[in-house]
Amino acid sequence: MATYIRLTDYKSSDEKEQEFFNPENRYESKQEDFEKIPGSPVAYWVSDKVIDIFNKKSYLGNFGDTKKGVLTGNDEKYVRTWFEVNNQKIGFQLIDYSDMIKQNSKWIPVTSGGSFRKWYGNFETIVNMENDSYEIKYCNANNFRLRDSSFYFRECITWSEVSSNLLSVRQVPNGILFGNSGPVCFFKEDILYFTALLNSPVALSFFKFLSPTMTFGPEQVKRIPTLINNKQKKIIEATTQQNIDISKEEWDSRETSWDFAQNELLRILNDEFLVLNEKPTLETVYNRYCEYWREKFFALHVNEEELNRLFIDIYELQDELTPDVELKDITILKNEAKIIDNELVFQADEIMKQFISYGVGVMFGRYSLDHKGLHVANINESLDDANSKFNIQNSTFEADDDNVIPVLEDDYFKDDISSRFVQFVKATFGEENLSENIRFIENSLGSTLRKYFVKGFYEDHIKRYKKRPIYWMVASPKKGFMSLIYMHRYEVDTFARVRNSYLTEYIAKLEAHKETLTLTTTSDTASNADKKSADKQIKQIESKLKELIEFDRDKMMHFAQNNIEIDLDDGVKVNYCKFKDILYPIKGLCK
Helix, strand or coil: CEEEECCCCCCCHHHHHHHCCCHHHEEEECHHHHCCCCCCCCCCCCCHHHHHHHHCCCEHHHCEEEECCEECCCHHHHEEEHHHCCHHHECCCCCCHHHHHHHCCCEEEECCCCCCCCECCCCCEEEECHHHHHHHHHCCCCCCECCCHHHCCCCEEEECCECCCCCCEEEECCCCECECCCCEEEECCCHHHHHHHHCCHHHHHHHHHHCCCCECCHHHHCCCECCCCHHHHHHHHHHHHHHHHHHHHHHHCCCCCCCCCCCHHHHHHHHHHHHHCCCCCHHHHHHHHHHHHHHHHHHHHHHHHHHHHHHHHHCCCCCCCCCCCCHHHCCCCCCCEEEECCEEEECHHHHHHHHHHHHHHHHHCCEECCEEEECCCCCCCCHHHHHHHCCCCCCCCCCCCCCCEECCCCCCCCCCHHHHHHHHHHHHHCCCCHHHHHHHHHHHHCCCHHHHHHHCHHHHHHHHCCCCCCEEEEECCCCCCEEEEEHHHCCCCHHHHHHHHHHHHHHHHHHHHHHHHHHHHHCCCCCHHHHHHHHHHHHHHHHHHHHHHHHHHHHHHHHHHCCCCCCHHHHHHHHHHHCCCCECCCCCCCC
16 A cells, blocks of 8 residues: 555645645545556545446447548648548548549548547548548658548547547547548447547546546547446437537538538528518527527536436445536537526627628628528529529529728728628618618627628638638739639639729729819809818828739739639648738738
């Protein structure tokens, strides 16, 4: 028998010294007890009950195969986010390795770890496996691993290997490859039961000594002691499936999910109001959104605590663990709501920004109000091609025909982004409440629509798409001129259209406005206040004209006159940086 003093919970040397003589920090353990735990960690503080659990010698590894997957050796070259490439080149819903070889899609969905999230989600990554991974195998000087092809595309669970404090396990449905940074476990049966176990405080309590650094690799996960209670299994599995369903629905409600169908506000409008032939205000639909997702959030919270209680009872650890889950640890609605004073508070600005982002997607033809899911998502696919594919004769909302939408401080173009978005709101929520709906959006944003599009939209887009934007912002150095294009509709003359139809015309409009203002300054009938205001505006216009004329001459003309090709397979980083001299700067993207 040896005596240990545990002082790891105290940070300062003074605290450690003070607590050294506290009898509650003293533990007595037998050396042979450590050997009952896989890896023989010196876990002197664990209870006799925990030692008894390990003594049963039933571990997760007895029921499933924990693995790491595809290691490319060069992720920058072979890995993309799914929304960067041609959608038709992605092999969704593959069955097995032979199906992958047969279909020979270039890009394959793959697990990749990601942020702290339970039950379902973090699916954004694809990997180049074309021609049986030829490029990874034969064009790659770095280390790579293409492991266990017999397991490809099978249902499993995954998690993030490195976490600050908690393990978050997620279901991986059939059709997704397992990657290296998202370890997985394949089970012959009872996958829902084990998913719930690993997401419980019971498993976490074991990890504290199986992996003190809180690194959740395959070796650590397979050592979790596993007790199966057949009486409770059905309720555990049913509750776990509910959690997965809620988390999947929430994950797919955002446009960065490859299973995204439509904006959530429009789903609620179409499913709950228009079916009853009602035309509610946007605020009414927003309030229903909050009610709907509040119910989902707290259902998930109740379910997690119930699962925790069940596993604590199964392992008989009532004296050591609590089933309580803090609201901040529920992993849905992380963008749309915050926990403030232990209350779920929805963020109207973010929910409106998602609605605006979807609206911009409809303007560009990435989405359509006439069907769910993607509309145009492949380069060289025209709007007419997409309309024909989906059998659309008359679009509810026409996409921009030239793939250029100006983003300006002033209303110089009838098809600028602010004007088009107002028409989008009219098309979705009707004309009757248009002013009220626009006012609600602007109140939620805390700014006018035009100001948001000029000052905030693109930074939000960059953040939403994790520095891999699908809409590209042409921007002069001081942002005096800006316009958006959609990269999946890029053509070699796109920047010529930006220059000829918008930039040079904008310069002409500014010069004409300057002439009008000059007449005011020399008018005998204009007041001194009007003359002073006109003179101030003239100086602003002159400054902007100088910027834009130099931008056109020194930068824009070159890209307008040289037909530069892009290949979406190269990804946003390579393609965006070809045009970095005329595009909005993204910190860290182009070195």
